[in-house]
Amino acid sequence: MNPESSPFRPGQPAPIEFFVGRHAEIERVRGMVRASTRGRVGIGFVSGERGIGKSSLARFVRHLVEQEDDAVGCHVFLGGVQDLGQMLRRTFERLLNESTDRPWHQKLRDFFGDRVRKVGLFGVTLELDLQGRDLAAIKHGFVSSVRRLLEHLAEHKRSLFLILDDINGLAGSDEFANWLKSTVDEIATSDEETRLCILVVGLEARRQELVKRQPSLARVLDPIDIAPWSDDEVLDFYRGAFGEGNAEISDASLGMLSLYTGGLPVLAHELGDAVWRTARSSKIGPGDVADGIVVAAGVIGSKLLEPGIFRAITSQRYRSICRKMIDDPHQMRFRRAQLRDRLTEQERGVLDNFLRRMKKLGAIETDPEVQGGYRFPNRLYGLYFRMSTVGAKEQ
Ligand SMILES: Nc1ncnc2c1ncn2[C@@H]1O[C@H](COP(=O)(O)OP(=O)(O)OP(=O)(O)O)[C@@H](O)[C@H]1O
Ligand SMILES: [Mg+2]
Numbered sequence: 001m002n003p004e005s006s007p008f009r010p011g012q013p014a015p016i017e018f019f020v021g022r023h024a025e026i027e028r029v030r031g032m033v034r035a036s037t038r039g040r041v042g043i044g045f046v047s048g049e050r051g052i053g054k055s056s057l058a059r060f061v062r063h064l065v066e067q068e069d070d071a072v073g074c075h076v077f078l079g080g081v082q083d084l085g086q087m088l089r090r091t092f093e094r095l096l097n098e099s100t101d102r103p104w105h106q107k108l109r110d111f112f113g114d115r116v117r118k119v120g121l122f123g124v125t126l127e128l129d130l131q132g133r134d135l136a137a138i139k140h141g142f143v144s145s146v147r148r149l150l151e152h153l154a155e156h157k158r159s160l161f162l163i164l165d166d167i168n169g170l171a172g173s174d175e176f177a178n179w180l181k182s183t184v185d186e187i188a189t190s191d192e193e194t195r196l197c198i199l200v201v202g203l204e205a206r207r208q209e210l211v212k213r214q215p216s217l218a219r220v221l222d223p224i225d226i227a228p229w230s231d232d233e234v235l236d237f238y239r240g241a242f243g244e245g246n247a248e249i250s251d252a253s254l255g256m257l258s259l260y261t262g263g264l265p266v267l268a269h270e271l272g273d274a275v276w277r278t279a280r281s282s283k284i285g286p287g288d289v290a291d292g293i294v295v296a297a298g299v300i301g302s303k304l305l306e307p308g309i310f311r312a313i314t315s316q317r318y319r320s321i322c323r324k325m326i327d328d329p330h331q332m333r334f335r336r337a338q339l340r341d342r343l344t345e346q347e348r349g350v351l352d353n354f355l356r357r358m359k360k361l362g363a364i365e366t367d368p369e370v371q372g373g374y375r376f377p378n379r380l381y382g383l384y385f386r387m388s389t390v391g392a393k394e395q
Helices: 023-037 054-068 084-098 105-115 132-140 142-153 174-189 204-213 231-244 251-261 265-278 286-304 307-312 316-325 336-341 345-361 379-387
Strands: 042-047 071-077 116-119 125-128 159-165 196-202 221-225 333-335 373-375
Touching: 023 042, 023 054, 023 071, 023 159, 023 196, 023 221, 042 054, 042 174, 042 204, 054 071, 054 159, 054 196, 071 084, 084 105, 084 125, 084 132, 084 159, 084 174, 105 116, 105 125, 105 142, 132 142, 142 159, 142 174, 174 196, 174 204, 196 204, 204 221, 231 251, 231 265, 251 265, 251 286, 251 379, 265 286, 265 379, 286 379, 307 345, 316 336, 316 345, 316 379, 333 336, 336 345
Parallel strands: 042 196, 042 221, 071 159, 159 196
Antiparallel strands: 116 125, 333 373
16 A cells, blocks of 8 residues: 555654553653642653663653643753763753743743754754853752753743653763753752652663662652553454544554554554555555565564664574474574474575574573573563565475
């Protein structure tokens, strides 16, 4: 079908109207924002695997609290940022750029005065020219800067909901860990009210890294872990999306799609989109789904797999072993001995090299519960290998 009419949005945070599930997590984060409007500071840490929907959840809650709780949101993407100064500059720049059509924008500009510069093709992007001294002042005076800013916003908004997304690069910074902790302490011990809620977003391993650097953060950070979608949520998502595109999809096809999605939203969009594009008509059957999965596996391999892993499995023999790793699509683990039984003589000859290489690249890890067993540390890898079994020719 026409790709332009596809209701799926691979690679983009979920549009508000397509957002599925996560009720408990939404309520928890929303509760934190509401508490902050009453002056109780909160810092949440949203964790979960890649593509599970962390940024989408943050975006959804932001929308909700802006509409209903009189908060102003600011979603800062910090991919690649490694130091605190850069993080703070990006945060204030984002706040400035996101508010251009809001009534308080001018107040924000006045706040930064002549440090605001217009950049970009039509001068529509605003940049902050914050040099060493300004940055040092903002680092140390962050809480009072936010408080002053909130005074400016006060007639319109009651709290600032700051989303620090993709802090993976910052988790290695002692300065960032200490700053987070002292920000909370300063707000909590101050006589003046600071209506701020911070939501930090990253992988669980990064949360642990931060806590290791600054152990008191364990007490300060409210953990919100995002789990894979349940089967019902996956079905809801597909029903909603195909329905939106006026396509009919049989229950058997939905069941098959759900099996290969494994609860991972990022795959739901890629799979849905590939099925949409390959389907011959708006009546979608299992044959269309099988074709779509083959197409999706190609896209996902090059788009979402770490380049190292993708390169490692370009050889015919390795590729074939990958497909055979998963025998039962319900299982996300395998045993060496059973895998070996499924291989050709030539493949057996390279099996141990293959396993060593995959382990080194982090695509598989030893399963501590099963002797000679392996499992996938990242759901995406297992699901990818599972997907690549569809339509594969036996050798
Ligand atoms: N609740 C949801 N409803 C519908 N689609 C969703 C939902 N959550 C995530 N998605 C979709 O899944 C994909 C991945 O989501 P998102 O970018 O939010 O994940 P992430 O956990 O932030 O990933 P990363 O770790 O790579 O930053 C996007 O295409 C998004 O539209
Ligand atoms: Mg994200």
